[in-house]
Amino acid sequence: MDLVIGDEQPTAEERDALDRLLGPASTAWLGGERRGADLRTAHAGAEVRGRRHLLLPALQALVERVGYVSRGGLAEVCRRLTVPPADAYGVVTFYEGLPTEPRPRTVLHVCTDLACRAPAGEGGAGDVHVTAAPCLGLCEVAPAALLVRHGADHRAHPVGHVDAAGLGALLAGGDPPAWSTAAAVRRAGPLLARVAAADPTDLDAYLARGGYGALRRAVEIGAEEVVAEIGRSGLLGRGGAAFPTGRKWAAVAAAADPVRHVVVNADESEPGTFKDRVVLEGDPYAVIEAATIAGITCGATSGYVYLRGEYPVARERLTVAIRRAYDAGLLGDDVARSGRRFDLELRLGAGAYICGEETALFNSLEGYRGEPRSKPPFPVEVGLFGRPTVVNNVETLLNVRRIVEEGADRWASTETKLFCVSGAVDHPGLYEVPVDHPLGDLLEEAGVTPTLQTVLLGGAAGTFLPPDALDLPLGFDAARAAGATLGSGVVFAVDRSTDLTDLLGRIARFFRHESCGQCVPCRVGTVRQEEVLDRLRATRSAGQAPDPADLVLLGDLAAVLRDASICGLGQTAASAISSAMVHLRPFGATTEERP
Secondary structure (H helix, E strand, O other), rough: OOOOOOOOOOOOHHHHHHHHHHHOOOOOHHHHOOOHHHHHOOOOHHHHHHHHHHHHHHHHHHHHHHHHOOOOHHHHHHHHHHHHHHHHHHHHHOOOOOOOOOOEEEEEEOOOOOOOOOOOOOOOOOOOEEEEEOOOHHHHHHOEEEEEEOOOOOEEEEEOOHHHHHHHHOOOOOOOOOOOHHEEEEEEEOOOOOOOOOOOOHHHHHHHHEEEEEEHHHHHHHHHHHHHHHHHHOOOOOOOOOOEHHHHHHHHHHHOOOOOOOEEOOOOOOOOHHHHHHHHHOOOOHHHHHHHHHHHOOOOOOOEEEEOOOOOOHHHHHHHHHHHHHHOOOEOOHHHHHHOOOEEEEEOOOOHHHHOOHHHHHHHHHHOOOOOOOOOOOOOOOOOHHOOEEEEEEEHHHHHHHHHHHHHHHHHHHEEEEEEEEEEEEOOEEEEEEEEEEHHHHHHOOOOOOEEEEEEEEEOOHHHHHEOOOOEEOOOHHHOOOOOOOOOOOOEEEEEEOHHHHHHHHHHHHHHHHOOOOOOOHHHHHHHHHHHHHHHHHHHOOOOOOOOOHHHHHHHHHHHHHOOOOOOHHHHOOOOHHHHHHHHHHOOOOOOOOO
């Protein structure tokens, strides 16, 4: 593709933002001052092309400074990274977090998703731009918002329990209240014991509480034994797919390619999910330690934490913790005097739910649209930058740390699972309970409403359960046997005052909006699913019986989405809706699939 860049120029602010990230442009080829030699030779082409992975950070730097990606700013990024403008524009318009139109420097993102369901429209209020947002991962303090102030001193603040008075104060330029991570933890076990117990960025405090003991043991027993220990434990991934972690690590450790990577998937965007946020805000060193264990065990020398962009507190604390780990020799050339190198870098998502899918995440890290790749090949063979890659989410890595430190047998006898409880409960928050803990007991502890209508287990991609299913053990096998999934650990209680059809409509809109559009079954199927639900809701409001053809079509769409979509988003886009139609019959009838 030809590199044709227009005459648009960046502002001084935009140029400064890019210089801080990329360094000053050295030649006119890269947007710097023209020199005589620039008329005759190109400079550092291979080196610059190798920086394509900085495209998303560069665009994010522009947004943080001026609030949007201008034509001049985009042209400068293209010059600096030698990315064709059409290609870069395709990346910009893929991500919700990269607006292309000017707006006030202060933006208030108001959550309108499942737990919050706050009314919010697009528009301005003085010097503040107010915008509706999907789930912000702040469900334990619903209704919630995120206040972002762009500029050289860019700041973002999560705000919980937003009411009319508080919203008015924020719009008037007031400061948000202090943020508390500890308050989110309602029941702690071994995984959450350190969350906010001390200053989360204090490395000495982490060491005093046994921190980096697992890394020391990993170095002592060696990579082969670490992989074997994780395999013996039977640890299943906590990201929703429940793939055996030991098999994943063993495959990468045995790869012929000497260049390997570790990726921490912290881009939790499933509505109702906030466990990664709480852990990374309150215990960042535990995740850094576990990622380092993954690196030295699997033979990787580089790793990335891909953090959801709407988590400013976690970002700040991770940034400090990574820097201090380097200063202490726990990252870098000689990790804990092991003779092995491991580097860890923090990268931010830009508002794309699909990037929670591991191969879409790879594309995002590499500087492309976050579109999933076809499998096979699998990430353990061809992953980030085409190299074997271990991808684990935050909760999985917390369990890895425990297994290495305590041993597989002890871990298996005390295995726990994290659940994000919200909705119609008195005590929303993060609960750590033993595996197979009864769902009803968890809800009772959370103070569930006596007028319970249903429970959404696993998030928008999960399953609606009727009230008579509360004896379900919260374990992988039990959930699978019940036709449900633990998913991302969401437990969302719905009372009888909630219009279930409205909730289903929100879920359908969410998946329609978040579909990357790459494959036809998902691109078209999510739109048609929303349309059918809108028709069913309209006939219900009019007091009419549902059209049988719509019920058949809804079932057919669910089958096509499940069987033909390229990735998990499309494959689960109808799961919650289908389960509601079967168990709850919100329209007075169930869906049917053609034989």
